[in-house]
Amino acid sequence: MSLQNKTLVITGAAGxxxxxxxRVAQEQGADVIQLDLTFPEELQAENTYSVDLTDTDAIKEVFAPLDAIDGLINVAGGFDMGPTLYELTQNGWDKMFSINVTTARNAIAAAVPKMLAQGRGAVVNVGAFGALSGNANMSAYCASKSVVMNMTQSLSEEVKHKGINVNAILPSVIDTPANRVAMPEANYEEWVTPTQLAHVMCFLVSEEANGIHGALIPVRGLS
Known part of the structure; x- marks a missing residue:
């Protein structure tokens, strides 16, 4: 599999x-444009853009000068283990929808018209395996990720006959330092790794995946 000569936009690139x-996309030959709210100094380089992904106008400004976009990978998002639904504040609810849904929707709105103009492209979103059903104390997270998953399928139906593939991965718990701190008694060997997820996402923007449309693909490691 190769991403040689492909231009990819990756949101949430600093996480x-x-x-x-x-890293995986660049290793496979892609030119990567990185978007996130902020970048630490060691990651700041050419084609890194600090932008509020919830700001529609700011996103459009970043995308405007881009000539071609072969793939959009929406990694930006977040998780909060909230209180019960009946105790959840409006701010808590809005936060999950802002960082999980609005960020992806804004990037899609800026990228897909360019893909339509060039007659090709791919979009990969990040849903959640846990959002296939509701879970206690996770109502806002599960609801927001289920929206991302339905948004993926809806967009696929809108553009699959126009040369654009739209799919999503559904991870379980990801093996990150933050999750290890939060769950010190867990069996980390069963968690999916960022590298495993990255390879699946890069596959989904490659030519080899051009027959896959509207798929919600569980990528769970051994969990």
């Missing part, structure tokens, strides 16, 4: 998973 997706 733990995002960094690994960038």
């Amino acid at each position: 733990g998973l995002g960094r690994e997706v960038v």
Whole structure:
């Protein structure tokens, strides 16, 4: 599999998973444009853009000068283990939808018209295996990720006959330092790794995946 001569936009590129997706994509030959709210100094380089992904106008400004976009990988998002649904504040609810849904929707709105104009492209979103059903104290997270998953399938139906593939991965718990701290008694060997997820996402923007449309693909490691 090769991403040689492909231009990819990766959101959430400064995070733990995002960094690994960038690394794997570049290793496979892609030119990567990295977007995130902020980048630490060691990651700041050409084609890194600090931008509020919830700001529609700011996103459009970043995408405007791009001539071609072969793939958009929406890694940006987040998780909160909230209280019960009846105790959840409006701010808590809105936060999950802002970082999981609005960020992806804004990037899609900026990228897909360019893909339509060139007659090709691929979009990969990140849903959640746990959001296939509701879970206690995770109502806002599960609801927001289920929206991302339905949004993926809806967009696929809109553009699959126009040369654009749209799919999503559904990870379980990802093996990150933060999750190890939060769950010190867990069996980390069963968790999916950022590298495993990155390889699947890069496959989904490659030519080899051009027959896959609207798929919600569980990538769970051994969990």
